[in-house]
Amino acid sequence: MTQRPVVLVTGVGRRVGIGAGIAAQLARDGWDVATSHWAPYDERMPWGPQPDDPERVHADLRATGARTVAVPADLADPGTPARLFDAVEDALGAVTALVMCHCESVDSSILDTTVESFDRHMAVNARATWLLVAEFARRLRVEPGTGRIVAITSDHTTHNLPYGASKGAMDRIVLAAARELQHQRLTANVVNPGPVDTGWMDDAVREAALAPNPRGRLGTPQDTADLVAFLLSDRGGWINGQLLFSDGGWKA
Template sequence: MPELPVPTPADLARDPLPLRGRTALVTGAGRRSGIGHAVARRLAAYGASVHLHHHVPHDAAQPWGADDPEDVAASVREALAAPGARVTHGPADLAGPEAPARLLADAVEALGGRLDILVANHARSGDDGPLDAIDARALDAHWAVDTRSVILLIQAYARHRAALDDEAPPGRVLMMTSGQDHGGGMPEEIAYSLQKGALASATRSLATTLAPLGVTVNTVNPGPVDTGYLTGEAHAHIAALFPAGRWGRPDDPARLLSWLATDEAAWITGQVIDSEGGFRR
């Protein structure tokens, strides 16, 4: 029986900057209280250069409002850990069919010609409801942003990776789903839960497709995360459903997502992973 390879001490040593020299695009990173911002800061702290995507008109129309994109970028720059790493940012309305490929190209150019990590964090908020209230327009609007744009982003990313030489670092695709497959589902958000469920369902197929390119594909369900969208008694009710007695914080799923981007997670692909602190539905 052949002897199995054993990691050397050097293999086991932890690099404090495991993403040094890597590049990342994080979508939906327009608010400092959001998951995208937290992920971007973690990636920057691990050594990566990061391009932040934002769509200010969407956030400005929501109760929580929008942040200045430069303020968000400045916050991520504070976390930069590798010499020469940088943070760039740019807008895109991903509802348009051509927008995902343009965003991918913009990120590649801003980051110096190569993209290693794609974190598809963006989603449409609002304009949803239970089965009796939803209509075709709302379903189509959520489909365009929550699902179609993610698949088209990954398509553009895959084409970019296929054109790189063999010396390129391994690639990572990370998607976000929600709690639609747990407990009682999300009956008050039919459009959103449907589209997020589609991403979860596509994870394994995408992982198989991108494996020959040296790319892993995983999806994270962050559970309820306190990004400022709920207050008062409803906020307290959700907090009580966590064993820790508190909501998830943006940095909770960010720790998992940033780890999945490192070489430590090279053997994990095609998975939908819950990171929700034991949330009881």
């Protein structure tokens, strides 16, 4: 049997999340899948703790024939990316693709955002992305042209200041990798999935997000997973250094 390539998907703490949808699709496509999660983040969010979800996600992945490992990872700690890659390599081997779905996301505005919250958003969404990309590049030992980096972003800014600002910084870091790491012939892209209800929408938000979408529905994790899977495939190898909107036309 041909050895399955290994992908690391960060931010897979909940079975209904975009990260879990991506991980499941990649496992079906023939990847071995490592994931990271951080339960204290979920505990602070409206959906609350879901301690069984990481193992439920991995049961789904194993059912496809994928080898898999779940690693708790506090990405606010600058030492975490190196330890995360160590753990994944020990369990599954060298990583061929990095898909970053992790985030810190707490609603606040210009006048009420705290310095502590702003700094944590920057640490998790921007600094950790830089450190993960750098760690991935230093360890990449695959045939030139097969390495892949994808990050999930958002353009939400109003009343979501630290999230939007840190995601904007994240975009620039990932897009820079397409040029700065060109000697490795990898690809680096950013995907904006638009509004996807993974448990954070109330009825008013859901209605406001649904009304302007030309496709007449909200996005799903599978919609994002389909694009990410293509970007990680051989057929997606000519797409590089792009911020892609996969939102059914919502932004249009």
